Amino acid sequence: MDFHLDTLLNFPNATVEQCIQEAGEIFLTLRLLNDAADCPNCGHSTEELHQSRPVLLRDLSIFGQATHLKIPRRQFYCRACQRYFTESLPYVDKGRQYTCRYEEYIYQQVQLTTIEQVSRMEGLTYDRVEGIFNHQYEFKKKRVGLERNESQLMKSVTGKDSETLPPLSETLRLDDSWR
Numbered sequence: 001m002d003f004h005l006d007t008l009l010n011f012p013n014a015t016v017e018q019c020i021q022e023a024g025e026i027f028l029t030l031r032l033l034n035d036a037a038d039c040p041n042c043g044h045s046t047e048e049l050h051q052s053r054p055v056l057l058r059d060l061s062i063f064g065q066a067t068h069l070k071i072p073r074r075q076f077y078c079r080a081c082q083r084y085f086t087e088s089l090p091y092v093d094k095g096r097q098y099t100c101r102y103e104e105y106i107y108q109q110v111q112l113t114t115i116e117q118v119s120r121m122e123g124l125t126y127d128r129v130e131g132i133f134n135h136q137y138e139f140k141k142k143r144v145g146l147e148r149n150e151s152q153l154m155k156s157v158t159g160k161d162s163e164t165l166p167p168l169s170e171t172l173r174l175d176d177s178w179r
């Protein structure tokens with residue numbers, strides 16, 4: 001729709017078809033530009049679209065207004081392995097209701113302030129903010145673990161440990177002290 005909006009959105013193979021402002025919130029309807037998707041089982045590229053249903057994802061606010069993206073979640077059929085699969089999108093983790101960059105933002109904000117404060121600022125429930133924080137924490141822990149395995153050789157050479165995360169209990173205690 002709008003070149004500038006697409007540039008700001010900064011997602012591959014996606015264009016903004018509609019932009020609605022409603023009660024101080026922004027809703028962007030996206031259209032995906034790729035016709036094919038790669039099967040996660042065998043890597044075969046397929047254009048056989050089985051079904052598409054829109055999902056609403058929370059994204060970073062635009063000009064201080066809460067922003068939601070309406071994105072088609074598409075299911076394709078792979079003829080090679082005769083299976084259906086849901087297309088994976090690089091900007092949202094499987095089964096999440098938020099974009100990766102929004103979850104990353106919430107994770108950082110919680111560390112700077114408190115879950116309550118982030119909950120108020122973002123208009124999300126306490127449980128949702130906590131859920132995002134824990135999801136990101138687990139994700140980072142896994143990544144640090146992987147990096148540590150990869151850097152075992154380096155470690156023995158340099159004698160230095162790779163980046164570590166504080167224990168979750170400590171991070172949450174930090175949160176408690178601000179209550």
Ligand SMILES: [Zn+2]
Binds near residue numbers: 043080081082
């Ligand atoms: Zn396949």
